[in-house]
Amino acid sequence: MQNSLARANRREQIIHLLNEVFPAQIGAEWGALKLFPEPDVPPPHLTPGWNTRLIAGSVSFGGYWLGTRKAGPLYDLDERARLSALGQQAAFALAYANAYENLPALNQTLEERGKSRPSLRSRIKNRWRHMKNGRESPATCTTR
Secondary structure, three states, rough: OOHHHHHHHOOHHHHHHHHHHHHHHHHHHOOEEEEOOOOOOOOOOOOEEEEEEEEEOOOEEEEEEEEEEOOOOOOOHHHHOOOOHHHHHHHHHHHHHHHHHHHHHHHHHHHHHHHHOOOOOHHHHHHHHHHHHOOOOOOHHOOO
């Protein structure tokens, strides 16, 4: 499961892994990833066996709930510790997915900013032209 989370770069992948794949692997009745702004509560009419908040750095993404096992004991102390580590990894996977999904918009913003600013080369060219035409002395010529 940890390898799958490490390779996931889309929210949909992470949701599928935590809600479908992982609960089936450990024999849990259900899994529920609740991402903000959705309320961090277990699904109605279902009994939770374990839960954790998903926090990466100072950002809280929501909570993760697992149902009780279909057959077998409750989650013991060691399993709860491993589940908490999985919750941490899920939070970082969500942070990575958010960054990955926001890259196209960030690139577009940077491209627009770049187009709206004259390049250094064109500014130097304009300054040189002004100096050649005698409008500006070399001493006052700076590239801003």
